[in-house]
Structures are given as structure tokens and as C-alpha cells.
Amino acid sequence: MADLRTKTARAKLATGKAHAQKLGTGRALVYRRQTEGRSGSWMLRTAKPTGGYAHETLGTADDTSPANGGDCLSYEQALSKAVGQLDADPSKITVADALDDWAEWKCRTATTAKRCTDLRNQARRIGKAFPTTALKTLTARDVTAWMNSIVEAGTNPQARRATANRELAVLKAALTRYADLHNYQGARAWVSVQKFTKADSFGKRMVILTEAEEARLIDAARQDVADLLKALQLTGARCGEIAGAVVSDLEGNRLALTGKTGRRVIVLSPDKAEWFRLKAGNRHPDAPLIPRQDGQAWPDGGHMKPVRTAVKAAGLPEDVTSYALRHGFISRALSRGVPTVAVAQHVGSSVDMIEATYAKFTAAQLAEWFA
Template identity: 35%
Template structure:
């Protein structure tokens, strides 16, 4: 019987067509197979792995690698086979998991651990950017960097359409948010053993640095008063709330009357980007604002409601905030989020410890330190000066 030399093009050409693959040993318990059904077919590659404890043999089809020159196909098939075998040796799963599957499983995981609000946001992103995209059906074990890079390019090229029908180019910060959702799903799949490595997406899904420039817009207390004074009667309460509470605009807008305890003077934050709920003890001014906003409303009604009784959302507040910014003569890039940034800045500069600031703002201490620690440099220098002998 002639020696099987799958690593040589001539060796594969000499093989007689047949249904059963020809196998070449790679390592103990590991082999690479080549199936040639007709004399003119490019042939397809198969990996074979034998479990050491049970002796069971497992096969995995690898494809034809027709996109490569014949001289490079063996090496490509060998790399794919060994990657799959390494995946099995690390306890990886045998079932086929696609990118779309990973996203669906992750959304279900978030629904069970953090609630439907965050899960629904993820599902909406996955429906738009994964389910109908060529990336969705790609198997995780066959996922390559070029797949993910191409998806990122398509994501960046897709314009955003508002509820009003307006379109605009996608910003780097918007792309970062959608990539974060997909990266989280893939990392979860990695942790669950559906894939052996994050090499395919680690580099292509790195966030664009400095994309979220809104944190740099600080409004002084007088500028905040001017913004509120120039706002419409409809949105003014929401802006007042953002000016005195370090909450994300979406978290403040999602509050209901039941979240405000008038007797205790506290506010319960149920839904926020950070996930975990929290209760804030309100100062007198904030409590008075919320008492006024909750007057004559049912417990389930939005605490900060629009004129039609509906809750505010980013599409609804964007126009009124922009109009107030222009009327007040404020920096053109000031947005609703600028109020949150400004209140957090004031809390840090006042000397409030970062753990408390993070708890109030609904974020982590490392995140506060990353963006605001430099504001305490003067205070730190004064403290060091006090150590002088």
C-alpha cells in the first residue's frame, strides 16, 4: 500500500477517489483526514480525535480550503484541526455554536442575572447587527479576525436612523457600544467552553480610544442654571433632576412615582447601566423637586413625564436639550449627559471619597478614578505638603 502523504499536493493527487477519508497521523490520538470523492474535486478535510479516557473517536469536518493555493491547504487544515483538538482537551463543547447562538445565550444569561431591561437592549442590538449579518451564522470554532474586522467595518458604515426618520453617520462611541455587546457575548461563550480562544475578536473589537468625548464637557453651576432657565417647561424638571443628582439620563427618565419615598426622603434606582439597584438619601432640595413631580400621579406613572404623560427617552429629550443649549449660549457639544458629568465632577472636587461618589452615580470606583481622579491632584499635593518636617 502506497504511503499516504497528505502534506504534499502530489501525494493527494495520487489518491484514488473514495467515500472514506485518507488519514495521516499528527500526534498520538490525533489525525488529519482528506476525503476525495471524484478525481476533479478539490477534496475536503476532516479532523479525528481520540479521547484518552474513553477511547472514543470524534470527527470534525473542516472544509475544503479552496480559497488557498493547493500547496497551503494542508498547513491550514492542520492548524484548524489542532485548534479544534485543543478546544476539546480544555473541556470545550462538541455542539456547533455560531456567533448568533452566542449572542442569544448571553442575552438569556443577562435576563436571568440582571433583568429584562438590559437583556432587551442586548437583544435589540443583536437583531440589528448580528442576526441579519454574515457574521451571525459563522461558527465560533471557525471564527477569524477577518470575519470580525469586516463586521466592524459594516457596523461603522451603517448610518443611524432616529425615530423621526433622520439619518446620521455612526459615531465611534455608538460603534463602541454595539461592539461591547458583541464582545461580551463572545467572552461569555469563551467562559462557557464554546470556543478555546478569544484571538479572533480581541484585537478587532478593541474600543476606539477617546470616542466618548461627552465626559469632557463640564458646565459650571451658573451654566447649569442658564440651561434650565432657557429650557422648555416640559423638559425643565428633568434637567433640574440631572443638575442635582449624579444619575445617567436614562436612569432618571425611567423612574416612577413609586420609586420616590416621600416620608423617608429616599429614591430607589431600579434600572441603570450598572445593573444593581440602589437607594439614595435625598437632600431637601431634591426631595422637594421629586415631591412636586409626583403630585397627583399614580405610583406606576413616570416621575419625570413629558406633556403626553409618557416617560422621556434619548430621542425625545435630544431636541429640547439642544434648543436650551443654543438659547443659553453654552458649548455646542453640551448634552444631557454633561449634567451628570458636571455633578460628579463637583462631588469629587468637594472632597467626597470616590467610593461614595461611585455608589451615588451607580458606577464602579475604578471608573470614577479613571475619569475623575486627576481632579484631586491639588488636594493630594496639599496633603503631601502637610507631611513636610
């Protein structure tokens, strides 16, 4: 067994490898050494009943910085924290605890602050349905009733079933992870709950407009909203990616976008590049590329109300959102024979998602493309 007690002892261990100190049956304090000059990390490793291990990061080791008992831990502090985790009474674990822990765990690898906020909000939203429910008292009937309540809360059953399915996936992941970490041996009622069938994964957002309808929508919008919609139409990007782009992200015919899948660079045709160049003008490199009418960046969700106004003015169905421009871009690219992998790379998605979402097209789109 590796000696983890001192910095000197840990410095002799192999880099990039997990070195464990057994704490009990199926549980261990793990130290992973980094390259010279970088601090290693402490983790709690717990064996899963179904095989394999669950790992929980405890903090950074005090290899290069003084221990503070918080995010930088000495051996004694890491051991105490690990034992404290193990001593948690499994019978008192609540659904809300598991969801909060899941959100914080996911936040460690979130690419943006917004993504982290979304994860925490989602955990709190689900947790409100089970504010004091313990894992040992949770029943499949409770979970099913909660899913039904999500469907009943909206006017589009197919879309709401998709929402319920996404929330169920998060609930299952959070409860299973927390139960594994704390060696919970009780019944896992959530495992048997099945997702809804016939659920549209995009719900209301899965609307594809004809090019004429897109033009009508853009023409009906006020100028700053029209610019935002036009940018979405030209790139197939997500609204947040365009809203977050700054002038310096545009270099020639390349535009850098940052979104939930990270940062990517897309290639623009000469006409599209010229349109963006005119919008950028001679403004400061850090200025928003497609700003609001006051020159500031679009806040999260700030486009939604003016887009609804434009949708109404254009005489389009009320379930049309800015996402319809992304759907239109992707569906037309596929209809032109652009390889799915190229489309997925351009719009920051996966081949599986593209194929699953756009496998079927409406009669209106087919008529527009092939008639």
C-alpha cells in the first residue's frame, strides 16, 4: 500500500496514477500525483454494488500550496473528510441532498458559469418535488406521480413528456451516484421507473420554417432582433453562442463560437463573412458582435419576448421560437447532401443527435426542397 502521509513520500510515487489507502470494505482514500510542480488530488473511491467504482473529489493535495482545510488538503484533512463522508447515515440521505451533490459534482466540469447555474437550478427544481423525502422511503409511485405532474403542467403533452424524461434521467443519475458514494444498501425504487414513450425530444422547439417564413419573421422584428435572427439563420448556431460572440471572434471568414459543447470555429461563406464584417464595423474587439439596440450584449433570455412579438407580427404559429432558425439551417444542410458529421461539427452537436432529431421532415419542407 502506498504511503500517502507526507509530501516527501508522495513525491516518490508515479505520476498520473491512482495510489490508494484502504479505509474499509470497498472504500479507499485515493491520491493521484501530477507532474513536477503541480499539486496532486485527493479522492474517495467507493465500490459499486453492480461492479466498478464511484469516485468523489475531496480536494487538491498540499503538495505545492499550504493546506487550508477547504479546497487544499493535507493528508490528515483528506482522511478526515473521507471518513466523514463514509460516516454519513445512509438512512437519512434525502433526494434533495443527492440532487444538490450531483449539481456541484457536474459543476466541476462545466465549461461556463451559465451551465453551472443551469445545473443548480435544475437540481433545485426537481428537489422541490421531494423536499424531505429520504431514499429509503421513496417509492416508484412517488416518482411516477411526479413525472405525470410535469406532463399535466403544460399544454403540449408530447413536449412535456420529453421534459419529464430529461428530468427523470437527472434524478436517476443523482440518486444512483449518491447511493453508491454512501454505500446505501436499501431499496432503489427509482431504478424501475420507465421514461415516457412517444416524446418529442425537442418539444415545442422542433419547428422548421420555410425560407419564406424565416424571411417574414426577420422582416417583422425590430432591427437588433432581426440582426440576431439573421445571424442564427446564417450560422445555425444557438442563440446564446451568437449573443456571447464579440467582435474579435470574427477573423476573416472564420467565426469563433462558445456554447455548451465548448468553443469551436466555423467557416463562413464570403457573403456571410461580409454580413458579419459590416455588423462588426470598427467597434472595440471586446464589444458584442451582434448587440442589442443599446449596444450592450444580449442577456440570457433577453431575446425571447421581442422574438415572440415578431412571431405574432409575422403571423406565424405561437410555438415558433428563435430555435427554428437553427432547425432550418440544419435540415437544409442535410437536404443538400452535406455529410452529417460535417453538419454536427459546424453546429456544435453530435451525429447521433442530428440523426435522431432530423430523421423525419414535414410535408411542407419536403415540398419546398423537392417539388
